Amino acid sequence: MDDQKIAKNRRPVFFTLANGSGLEGEVFLSLYEARRPGPQRVGELLNGRETFLPVKTAAGTLHLNVANIVRATTPSAEELHELMTLGKRYHVGITTLCGQEITGDIFVDLPQHRSRVSDYLNRPNRFIPVVMPGSVVYVARKFILSVRD
Known part of the structure; x- marks a missing residue:
């Protein structure tokens, strides 16, 4: 086997x-x-x-x-690659339904007329990558209470 x-x-x-x-x-x-x-x-x-x-x-x-x-x-x-950091960088604070606060960077690589944080958050992916010093945190969209940019 x-x-x-x-x-x-x-x-x-x-x-x-x-x-x-x-x-x-x-x-x-x-x-x-x-x-x-x-x-x-x-x-x-x-x-x-x-x-x-x-x-x-x-x-x-x-x-x-x-x-x-x-x-x-x-x-x-090992996780971070150049495609993940293309686009406009936004420093965000994410609050989850559990009350956790996640602070880091997201990179929005969408057409200019749709390059806001809200456009990025409304994509169909289940998890959103947040780049932090030394790590990448994938946050489940369904557990996000709010995002501050």
Whole structure:
């Protein structure tokens, strides 16, 4: 059976869940991304079609329901790429339904007549990347109470 395994990259992620708990583990990423050159990123995994994500934790593999992830934090060294920082930079403060405050930068790379923060937030992605020093935080849109720019 081992020869049938698909090679994957692992990336450390800290999840904050809807019940307020935290979970530290590794997610499994494809070596190649279908829509652009290079390996898959955590953001692409979170915004994909899967409902459950396998997460390797110290206690074993847990299948995490994506609908209950408030935020996912991963180191920027491997996650951040130049396409994520194209466009106009906005420094924002995000308040989640759990009362958490997330402060960082978003980059809006949309046509000039639709390049406001609100235009960016209204895109169909489930998770919005926020760039912070040393990490990228993906915030679930459905758990966002407000965004200050």
